[in-house]
Amino acid sequence: xxxxxxxxxxxxxxxxxxxxxxxxxxxxxxxxxxxxxxxxxxxxxxxxxxxxxxxxxxxxxxxxxxxxxxxxxxxxxxxxxxxxxxxxxxxxxxxxxxxxxxxxxxxxxxxxxxxxxxxxxxxxxxxxxxxxxxxxxxxxxxxxxxxxxxxxxxxxxxxxxxxxxxxxxxxxxxxxxxxxxxxxxxxxxxxxxxxxxxxxxxxxxxxxxxxxxxxxxxxxxxxxxxxxxxxxxxxxxxxxxxxxxxxxxxxxxxxxxxxxxxxxxxxxxxxxxxxxxxxxxxxxxxxxxxxxxxxxxxxxxxxxxxxxxxxxxxxxxxxxxxxxxxxxxxxxxxxxxxxxxxxxxxxxxxxxxxxxxxxxxxxxxxxxxxxxxxxxxxxxxxxxxxxxxxxxxxxxxxxxxxxxxxxxxxxxxxxx
Amino acid sequence: xxxxxxxxxxxxxxxxxxxxxxxxxxxxxxxxxxxxxxxxxxxxxxxxxxxxxxxxxxxxxxxxxxxxxxxxxxxxxxxxxxxxxxxxxxxxxxxxxxxxxxxxxxxxxxxxxxxxxxxxxxxxxxxxxxxxxxxxxxxxxxxxxxxxxxx
Numbered sequence: 001x002x003x004x005x006x007x008x009x010x011x012x013x014x015x016x017x018x019x020x021x022x023x024x025x026x027x028x029x030x031x032x033x034x035x036x037x038x039x040x041x042x043x044x045x046x047x048x049x050x051x052x053x054x055x056x057x058x059x060x061x062x063x064x065x066x067x068x069x070x071x072x073x074x075x076x077x078x079x080x081x082x083x084x085x086x087x088x089x090x091x092x093x094x095x096x097x098x099x100x101x102x103x104x105x106x107x108x109x110x111x112x113x114x115x116x117x118x119x120x121x122x123x124x125x126x127x128x129x130x131x132x133x134x135x136x137x138x139x140x141x142x143x144x145x146x147x148x149x150x151x152x153x154x155x156x157x158x159x160x161x162x163x164x165x166x167x168x169x170x171x172x173x174x175x176x177x178x179x180x181x182x183x184x185x186x187x188x189x190x191x192x193x194x195x196x197x198x199x200x201x202x203x204x205x206x207x208x209x210x211x212x213x214x215x216x217x218x219x220x221x222x223x224x225x226x227x228x229x230x231x232x233x234x235x236x237x238x239x240x241x242x243x244x245x246x247x248x249x250x251x252x253x254x255x256x257x258x259x260x261x262x263x264x265x266x267x268x269x270x271x272x273x274x275x276x277x278x279x280x281x282x283x284x285x286x287x288x289x290x291x292x293x294x295x296x297x298x299x300x301x302x303x304x305x306x307x308x309x310x311x312x313x314x315x316x317x318x319x320x321x322x323x324x325x326x327x328x329x330x331x332x333x334x335x336x337x338x339x340x341x342x343x344x345x346x347x348x349x350x351x352x353x354x355x356x357x358x359x360x361x362x363x364x365x366x367x368x369x370x371x372x373x374x375x376x377x378x379x380x381x382x383x384x385x386x387x388x389x390x391x392x393x394x395x396x397x398x399x400x401x402x403x404x405x406x407x408x409x410x411x412x413x414x415x416x
Numbered sequence: 417x418x419x420x421x422x423x424x425x426x427x428x429x430x431x432x433x434x435x436x437x438x439x440x441x442x443x444x445x446x447x448x449x450x451x452x453x454x455x456x457x458x459x460x461x462x463x464x465x466x467x468x469x470x471x472x473x474x475x476x477x478x479x480x481x482x483x484x485x486x487x488x489x490x491x492x493x494x495x496x497x498x499x500x501x502x503x504x505x506x507x508x509x510x511x512x513x514x515x516x517x518x519x520x521x522x523x524x525x526x527x528x529x530x531x532x533x534x535x536x537x538x539x540x541x542x543x544x545x546x547x548x549x550x551x552x553x554x555x556x557x558x559x560x561x562x563x564x565x566x567x
Binding site for chain 1: 419420422428432453454455457477478479480481540542543546
């Protein structure tokens with residue numbers, strides 16, 4: 001057998017989280033901080049913080065309005081950010097990128113515009129038990145207005161999506177499948193390629209909530225073939241208040257506005273108003289201009305590190321965390337099916353997550369305790385609450401070691 | 417503040433072995449308390465005899481602070497008048513929120529003393545609601561029952 005050189009060197013070899021960490025000023029201000037809550041919101045690299053400040057210092061004016069040069073410059077940067085988001089998702093056209101406040105607003109936009117127009121009584125919308133409240137509640141609100149049926153695909157015994165049960169829920173009345181890409185409560189990766197294939201075979205549209213996937217893995221909406229994809233800026237190392245909704249152009253073109261105001265109109269009289277084409281049609285009022293510019297910097301930053309490299313790093317860290325923590329007596333990691341990334345949901349015998357989080361905080365370890373905005377899932381698992389550790393580009397094995405040591409200290413305290 | 421001041425032995429004991437942890441079949445009053453932020457849940461059952469609390473018990477699940485607070489509350493409130501219960505809650509709430517505590521009536525001083533271990537939560541703002549959840553549910557029960565939320 002001839003010796004073949006590897007197709008590519010493992011990306012993780014070049015990725016050093018200790019070096020990456022220096023990009024994040026928060027860790028200089030809080031040298032002892034063990035930040036394990038990136039799943040809730042990621043910390044910001046200096047380039048993002050400075051990029052937003054520099055934009056306000058040098059280039060700020062309202063967009064799409066002024067004929068003066070500064071406004072033209074601001075507009076140019078805002079539209080460049082849209083193009084940057086297009087490239088991040090490998091969408092075909094920048095007009096398929098709508099800036100929103102975050103994924104929550106994106107899903108509400110789809111529900112209130114597309115859903116209110118194209119869903120009818122008797123239709124079916126399928127979600128999964130792994131969803132964040134943001135991908136449950138908008139559909140419930142719309143269901144109560146429209147009268148369609150909301151179906152929920154269950155998790156299997158291992159905590160992954162039960163794909164067979166999901167498939168069995170699909171039928172001729174299924175109009176939309178709305179699923180998370182990576183479950184925020186447990187880190188479970190969903191088989192979105194198979195989900196899109198199965199849903200499209202029934203003629204249903206597919207919305208993917210990419211909040212946890214976008215910061216840590218390559219996303220190609222054209223390869224996925226999904227109809228809608230959304231993520232939040234603040235989880236992708238960008239500012240709060242900005243997010244992205246991708247939708248295929250033909251779908252966006254058919255969607256009516258959901259909020260009215262300036263910037264989304266072509267012509268207004270008191271009798272009738274004509275609307276802009278997408279994406280402007282869906283961006284009423286002055287948007288979060290600096291947020292979009294900061295997001296573009298964050299996406300540059302992520303792609304500078306390389307999403308393959310980030311994924312390899314976080315996968316290795318996740319494996320280390322599972323191994324390290326599951327060796328501790330009395331510590332249980334909530335199941336996440338076949339593949340989990342960057343999120344570990346824990347239970348420690350005899351210590352409520354809220355107490356554990358308080359004790360961990362005394363060790364300068366930031367984790368999330370509670371139901372993680374996925375109350376139906378956590379309730380189904382019979383837990384009420386869990387303690388969630390989630391990773392980012394700046395975490396390394398020492399953070400997990402610190403977590404493990406602090407859990408042992410908490411156990412000692414509660415057993416005295 | 418040392419964590420051991422928050423998780424004193426008495427808190428851990430009541431948290432792990434709560435007293436009066438039972439449902440009453442025919443309470444004169446009851447209410448649910450829910451802290452949506454952390455998922456703590458408690459149901460408080462009260463049986464009044466005139467304006468005196470003949471029995472008070474609870475069921476629920478949640479952190480050590482919320483369970484210990486509910487447990488201590490039931491021990492202290494049993495046999496008290498409604499006016500005394502109100503005075504105890506006012507004093508307790510002031511202590512855990514760091515507010516101005518009204519003067520404690522002399523006969524209730526020992527009871528306020530027993531609640532002292534819970535006052536460590538005032539150094540942990542996110543945890544104050546855990547300590548007051550059962551008391552809010554108790555108050556709601558007397559007002560006619562409902563689900564109260566603290567967050």
